[in-house]
Amino acid sequence: MTVITSDLLRRLPKAELHCHLDGSLRPETMLELARDLKVKMPRDSAEALRDYMRVDDARNLEEYLERFSITLSVMQQAEPMERIAYELAEDCAKEGVRYLEVRYAPILNVRAGLTLEQAVEAPLRGLARAARDYGIVSRVLVCAIRNMPANTSLELAWLAVDxxxxxxxxxxxxxxxxxNPASVHAQAFAHCEANGLPCTCHAGEGAGAGSVAEAMHVCHAHRIGHGTRLIEDPALLAEAKATGVAIECCITSNVQTRAIASVDQHPLRRYFDAGLQVSINTDNRLMSGTDLVTEYGLAAKHLGFTFDELAQLARQGFTNAFLPPVERDALVATIDAEIASLRQGLR
Ligand SMILES: [Zn+2]
Structure with missing residues (x-):
């Protein structure tokens, strides 16, 4: 059996489908931006800030989310947003990520006068530059926020469709x-659906399987962010399998928000064995102190995934990308060839 090393996991071509822009900054960059923007950071060395931002003491999802006000304080201008997106894609490329879907809520980036459009255009410029420099394909998912009004979500859905x-x-x-039930935001999801824009929805992380049911049945989400507690409802799990709803798993983050007690309790293994579409993701590289190689390593070490199984998981990251089908199929073909040659080299 193939010995799984970090180097091998780095060489495995991977997709990162669940990664928050405002949760994935480099501490060094935060300090530089804070200096330029005259914003105060809670720590003044990169190492101390890295430790501070890593959330290991949260009692729940809400406490975990509190750290985002710090990153957002340096994400209110176009240039910093462009830089942060570029650096994230650069970091991903170095981990063997070939395809990145980065998400954030532009409504949180307009406090200093950016328009919503500018708050989308700036990261897109950074991602385009990273594509030229590192060959990584990156796209954006626009997030709405559960505890904001339904009208705001609708406005963000219009923005996404634009x-x-x-x-x-x-x-x-x-x-x-x-x-904060997802059904409040049903109109936003309906607008996306009517315009052929695929949707995902965070669910089953800070609430139970009923919340996943709502994401599937009311919002018609194609993918579920986390879906950790979907495991509690076997009938819903069977339905997700039958309809091809894909689960975006984020192992470390789930331990931090207390969605699971420990890594070896993560339902990823059970989802995979049940034939569900699943992918491995980081969620927030900064708050979780992780990267995608580390998350794949956790799946190998604590959940018993073999290299062949991890390669299958990686492939599902690409097949469940929200790219238009023609682009997605071309990417999957490239990845299949790459995985085959990687396997060849292991023999
Ligand atoms: Zn998330």
Whole structure:
């Protein structure tokens, strides 16, 4: 059996489908931006800031989300947003990520006068530059926030649809899940659906399987962010399998938000064995102190995934991309060839 090393996991071509822009900054960059923008950071060395931003003491999802006000304080201008997106794609490329879908809520980036459009255009410029420099294909998902009004979500859905074909490939609902049902934002999802823009929805992370049911049945989400507690409802799990709803798993993040007690309790293994579409993702590289190689390593070490199984998981990341089908199929063909030659080299 193939010995799984970090180097091998780095060489495995991977897709990153669930990654928040405002949760994936480099601490060094945060400090530089804070200096330029005259914003205060809670720590003044990169190492101390890295430790501070890593959330290991949250009691729930809401507490985990509090750290985002710090990253957002340096994400209110176009240039910083462009730089942050570029650096994220660069970091991903170095981990063997070939395809990145980065998500964020532009409504949180307009406090200093950017328009919503500018708050989308700036990261797209950064991603385009990273594509030229590193060959990584990156697209944006626009997030709405559960605890914001339905009208705001609708406005964000309009924005996402406006950028369809110009770098935005999907729509998402994020934020505090408990007590903030997705059904409130149904109109936003309906607008995306009517305009052929695929949707994902954070669900089953800070609330139970009923929340996943709502994302599937009311919002018609094609993918579920986390879906950790889908495991509690076997009938819904069977339905997700039958309809091809894909689960975006984020192992470390789920331990931090107490969605699971420990890594070895993560339902990823059970989802994979049940034949569900699943992918491995980082969620927030900064708050989780992780990268995609590390997350694949956790799946190998704690959930018993073999290299062949991890290659299958990686492939599902590409087949469930929100790219238009023609682009997606071309990417999958490239990845299949690459995985085959990687396997060849292991023999
Ligand atoms: Zn997330």
């Amino acid at each position: 950028f369809k074909g110009d770098g935005v490939v999907g729509f998402d609902l994020a934020g505090g899940e408990a007590g």
